[in-house]
Amino acid sequence: MHYTGTIWRPPYEATSLLLEVTAGCTHHKCKFCTLYHDLPFKFRMSPLEDIACDLQEVKRTTKGWDSERIDRVFLTGANPFVLSYNKLTAIADLIHKYLPSVKSMGSFARITDVTLKTDEELTKLRTFGYDGLTIGIETGDDEA
Numbered sequence: 001m002h003y004t005g006t007i008w009r010p011p012y013e014a015t016s017l018l019l020e021v022t023a024g025c026t027h028h029k030c031k032f033c034t035l036y037h038d039l040p041f042k043f044r045m046s047p048l049e050d051i052a053c054d055l056q057e058v059k060r061t062t063k064g065w066d067s068e069r070i071d072r073v074f075l076t077g078a079n080p081f082v083l084s085y086n087k088l089t090a091i092a093d094l095i096h097k098y099l100p101s102v103k104s105m106g107s108f109a110r111i112t113d114v115t116l117k118t119d120e121e122l123t124k125l126r127t128f129g130y131d132g133l134t135i136g137i138e139t140g141d142d143e144a
Contacts (some may be wrong), residue, residue, distance in 0.1 A: 001018060003076070005024075008056075016072040019076065020076045020077065021045065022043065022078070022082075025043055025077075027128070028071075048090060054121075055099060057096045058099065069141035071103050073099070074107065075105060075106070077114050079108040081114065081133055085121040095129075096128075096129075102126055103129060104129050104131045105132070
């Protein structure tokens with residue numbers, strides 16, 4: 001598994017498989033936040049090849065019934081939900097290919113990441129298993 005910098009996850013994701021799909025944060029302007037300041041870049045998406053390799057490693061190292069017990073994946077990075085609908089569905093396809101027991105996926109998101117997607121895209125992403133977005137209240141967006 002590859003990870004860049006410190007990996008953050010909500011406490012309720014303690015039993016989820018942590019899969020790095022992004023590193024850093026697209027916003028990177030919160031005055032109080034220093035979570036990703038140690039990275040030499042602001043934000044990047046993990047190449048799909050890296051994601052596939054990580055999922056293959058999980059499948060290989062959790063042979064048999066252990067891999068069937070993995071039913072949730074938490075996508076790491078400050079706001080992986082900023083990725084396009086097509087990239088999120090490609091990631092879900094990889095997860096289901098290598099870990100068919102996975103039923104749900106979650107990630108951090110900014111409120112603006114959600115508003116970039118149409119209602120139809122959000123509904124379809126839900127059918128792929130995206131069902132738990134952790135949205136920070138620190139958005140700084142008065143309307144949100």
